[in-house]
Amino acid sequence: MARFIFITGGVVSSLGKGLMAASLGALLQARGYRVRIRKFDPYLNVDPGTMSPYQHGEVYVTDDGAETDLDLGHYERFTGVAARQADNITSGRIYRDIITKERRGDYLGATVQVIPHVTNEIKAFARADTEDLDFVICEIGGTVGDIESLPFIEALRQLRNDLGRSETVSIHTTLIPYIAAAGELKTKPTQHSVRDLTALGIQPDVLLCRVDRPLPEGERAKIAQFCNVRKEAVIPALDARSIYSVPLQYHREGLDAEVLRAFGITDAPAPDLSRWDDIEDRIEHFEGEVTIGVVGKYVGLPDAYKSLTEALVHGGLANRVKVRINWLDAELFAANEDGTPGDVAPMLEPVHGILVPGGFGERGSEGKIASVTFARERGVPFFGICLGMQMACVEAARHSGLEGASTTEFGDTAEPVVGLITEWMTEEGIQKREAGGDLGGTMRLGAYPAKLGGNSVVRRVYGTEAISERHRHRYEVNTHYKDRLEQSGLVFSGMSPDGQLPEIVERPDHPWFIGVQFHPELKSKPFDPHPLFASFIEAAVKQSRLV
Template identity: 80%
Template structure:
């Protein structure tokens, strides 16, 4: 019988509700419980797939092909539980489904309203597929008081009444700001936030208070008194040295024990946190360091490459080295060769990540050429692999006009839009001028690896792999022979042999491009082999310079 933990945020956004949900789930998991985390997003987009990364950070893709909120990446990285499409719902998707039912006449002439139709849909989402779980953690996006989140708060109120206090808990994440001029932490914003929540019929059971300074017992007691919770249920959340220190920090503050106490469950004893202790040991006690240059398009916002950033850190943990990431705007490489050299010569590895559109593409191609010619470890992901193929076609295969149809009309479409492909559900087709949302090649697909190739070795001698994709353009097989003559080997292909998945250069210390997104499956306790191999190559490079 699943128990439900609802997580809301107050005062301001970006308090770390997703990280808090992931950390609590990891603590419950360490006590032997089965967990799953879900995210309710109040915005009206059906999913974040068509949003600019500057609007909402990266789009996290699940094995079953859902484009979801980046918080699901935290959930997977902290628990190892693969997220599903059913773990992320938006207001847009709920309204889309309700309107489709209304158009079909499924409501039998009834007036369709927020209550009960929207709230019933939200509750169905929360309760679906939870039979074999001990805890379901549901994070509500946004901040209490937002108009958009009201139907979700109302749904929580109804679920608490329907399931009872023994099966539901509500954790409110709030801010206790420090006013330096007064030299004091201020509890009033938390009081007002809880008052706003209780005015909607929902009383928090635990308060997680984000603060920059220790929360004195007197202030904790004051918050408990005014917010109608036990003093032990007021948990301080100080800034951590690393996101991977948060589970240990929350355990030390008693978060998991207080949650179990609320559910009248045994909270004695300690969870097995050896996994997190080892992760922190590797993070804080490196035996070397490397510098990786990430040449991208959205480098102004770190959240745009959240999973990539974490996967590089994981690769560092696997090799016990600190990874210094230098984010480089690809457009600056479209100026002159001196700029390219000055920026990339100090790098021990060069990574070109995924992205969309023409902006910065020539700079990415230039960085690939630098890595190839200077023998610097290179890793291309999605668009990065396509840029490696275009660079190879231009400079080693004699196709001077090589380009991508994504960037406009070209006489040499080394990369072109894919209009059909095979999936587990059968043939997938897409019109070239159709909708953008949900029309890419999404989710986990199989790739066959070439025997004796570098990537086969990296994957432990595997002959097939399953990796997550998110793209609508593919490398054109018609140019494959010429590129291979130029030294670019196609070492991974789709099972039907039609779609290139991996390229590499055997004559290079480490040069790999992949069409998929391996960063989405990397975890601190299970680093992705491609990132472990890339950082190992960068470490070797650091010893040469």
């Protein structure tokens, strides 16, 4: 029977509950336990798929096609356990399902209420498919005191009674601010947050305290006394040089040991932390440095590209180099009077590789196309992902003489090199979409297979002829232009198994030029870097030696 660990947050948001959950999962795994991590999001969206990246950050996509919270990316990167749709629930999804049941008459005339109907749905979600696990870690989004999170807190309180106190542990993450004028760390916000949580029926067993400096033993003892926990259960969480140093840091502070002690487990196997020791060694001992220019439209909020950022770091770890990212707003590329980009060289000459990531909409598109041209003409390693691949195809078409080449995503065009995909094959059969349909959950989502060309660069990079990668897009490169594009030097080196959908393009005459329709960053991990990112950074290292 699985044991449950509940993680809540207090005082302020953005304390790193997701990283803490991922790190704890990795530490329990290192001791040989089977772990799964789940995220409870209190917002009323059914999923984050229609939310602006500026509001919510990246949308993380699972193999089974769920659009989920970005924290699931942390869970998967740290534990290697593939996230699933069943690992992320929102208030919107819960209420949608309850109202659907009510309209069907499933409640047999009963008055539908938050307790027990909403809380029962939350509990059922937490306990589903946990038979083969040792620990289920449940992270509650938001901050204690938020109205939106109250049903989730109540469901956790009930679960602690349903399962028994020996089968559940509560971890509360708080902030201990330093007040410069007083020259002190202040524990009152943590005391008040724990009091609020206790008033809701949950007494935390472990406190994870975010601090910007070492936590003195006196303050640690004070927190323990006023919050009714052991002093050893007050775990300081200082900022780390890298998020991949966090598991070792938390282990040194005793987090995993204290959680196991709270369960009454005193004979747990010693952890094998060699994987994390190796990663920390690579972080501490870089052998070089490269700069990657990311030309996008959401560069004002790096969380919009969270998995991309981490995959670049993983590529650096694979090559023992530090990766510096220059965030380049495609809209700010110098423009001519007719609206076309001007000279982009001043911004792109300093970088050793150019990456154009995914995105939606026309804003910044001409700047992205200009960066493709620069990479092609200057021989700079280029990596196009999703929209980035589509822009590479548009650029190739224009270079071949089709001046009006564009994508129907941006409006009507005489040369629709990229167009709306209206149907595609899945294991469940043909999926169909309409241009005027709903936006949420209607893209080509999740893992799809592809076949790689026998003499292609990507075949050598992957080391196999068949791959499976995760998708999130509505538009596809139009295969009617395939011959024209290949005549211009752009080779279609990866296709869907039925040969209908382009998955990868490359330029064999270029040092490194690859565009992919999928999102390889979603499957990269620090201990298992995605081969495309490892190869891209390797090419950037070679480029850095030429300049």
